[in-house]
Amino acid sequence: MKNQNFADRVINYDSSVLAELFIESSNPANTSFAGGYPDQQLFPSADISAAFARAISANTPGIFQYTDAKGPVALRSILAQRHTQRAGVPITADDILITQGGQQAIDLITRLFINPGDGLALEGPTYVGAISAFESYAPTYYEIPMEADGLNVDHLEAALKANRGANRIKLLYTIPDFQNPTGITLSTAKRQRLAELAVAYDFYILEDSPYRDLRYRGEELPTIQSFDTAHRVLFVSSFSKILSPGLRVGYLVADHEMLGELAGLKSANDVQSPNMTMEALADYLTTNDLDEHINKMKPVYAEKCHAMVTALQKYMPAEIKFTEPEGGFFLWLTGPEGLDLNKFMHDTLLPEAHIVFVPSEPQYAVSKITNCARLNYSNIPLAKIEPGIKQLATYFNAYLAQN
Numbered sequence: 001m002k003n004q005n006f007a008d009r010v011i012n013y014d015s016s017v018l019a020e021l022f023i024e025s026s027n028p029a030n031t032s033f034a035g036g037y038p039d040q041q042l043f044p045s046a047d048i049s050a051a052f053a054r055a056i057s058a059n060t061p062g063i064f065q066y067t068d069a070k071g072p073v074a075l076r077s078i079l080a081q082r083h084t085q086r087a088g089v090p091i092t093a094d095d096i097l098i099t100q101g102g103q104q105a106i107d108l109i110t111r112l113f114i115n116p117g118d119g120l121a122l123e124g125p126t127y128v129g130a131i132s133a134f135e136s137y138a139p140t141y142y143e144i145p146m147e148a149d150g151l152n153v154d155h156l157e158a159a160l161k162a163n164r165g166a167n168r169i170k171l172l173y174t175i176p177d178f179q180n181p182t183g184i185t186l187s188t189a190k191r192q193r194l195a196e197l198a199v200a201y202d203f204y205i206l207e208d209s210p211y212r213d214l215r216y217r218g219e220e221l222p223t224i225q226s227f228d229t230a231h232r233v234l235f236v237s238s239f240s241k242i243l244s245p246g247l248r249v250g251y252l253v254a255d256h257e258m259l260g261e262l263a264g265l266k267s268a269n270d271v272q273s274p275n276m277t278m279e280a281l282a283d284y285l286t287t288n289d290l291d292e293h294i295n296k297m298k299p300v301y302a303e304k305c306h307a308m309v310t311a312l313q314k315y316m317p318a319e320i321k322f323t324e325p326e327g328g329f330f331l332w333l334t335g336p337e338g339l340d341l342n343k344f345m346h347d348t349l350l351p352e353a354h355i356v357f358v359p360s361e362p363q364y365a366v367s368k369i370t371n372c373a374r375l376n377y378s379n380i381p382l383a384k385i386e387p388g389i390k391q392l393a394t395y396f397n398a399y400l401a402q403n
């Protein structure tokens, strides 16, 4: 039980879903479709290690010293150039704040906009770590259902229209590219409409896109930020999925006024991100071709994704529907209404089959829907995917027959 002297915002990490998933997915006895980890075979560890050695031995100016709360200019300049090219938004180093992973960017942006009770719109389902960050700020949630082409924008507009008072929506959190957890991608038309709605209804958009570079099929779509003419979109990304989560480097791109405030909040929180890591990353990005590395990873993940989809098509009962992502790390299972996949996993799947996935309930901020689950394919060895899904399907068949 929580110590009564702790503040309301304390969520008791040890009993949280994230802590449980970490333990269960790291247990080698389990077949883990949980977690959101990259494939560890793909970390360019020698190149990263060489970059650290070079940056430190060259005593890159100031590497042992404090730096700007926004992060060193060398790294921000490289990222600004990349964002200009890849996201279609012309920016400079001054428009970027380096954060400790995308997670810190989500936290800082929520801190900037959300007082207790303020409206925060988010996808249902969404990234469970974002919900953990949001909880501290006690927002009023507006859960927007997902469709095959991303969040239901009509539903969002209706919520914007209906709530113009104290609980009006100030911030929309969306993951447009290969969403965690569904793998769904937001259509171009919806991206443009969101940027327009933000102006019409006076709210801001947190565009969280750590999987954007990991597209395995289809055409790349423009960022929401590229449609933004009024500084309404804050774009967040990270090196966790394309390089290594151990770096803990993410970044956000926002208008100057907001960026200054966010740098102040970051400074109050951790002064700055580790300078040695940031300078080593700048060295890595200067001496290596990041896109070449990404292009090496993509076929590996594409093959795993394909293996999972093919196995699901072959073995899963017809009542279980699933998404077929064009990129990212996850796909989404939907069973018949009324099914409780949290209970199924804890009572049956985990103890009997040692299979773990992420049940849907904690991934919905409001509706706590129970008949869906997230499956991860990035971190499991390719050879384990088909037998794992086959076994999962056997258990689903038995479970559906009883329920």
Ligand SMILES: Cc1ncc(COP(=O)(O)O)c(C=O)c1O
Pocket: 036, 100, 101, 102, 103, 104, 127, 129, 175, 180, 208, 210, 237, 238, 239, 240, 245, 249, 250
């Ligand atoms: C959608 C999304 N945003 C943000 C993050 C946070 O990642 P990191 O803090 O490692 O950059 C994750 C990690 O799983 C994620 O899936």
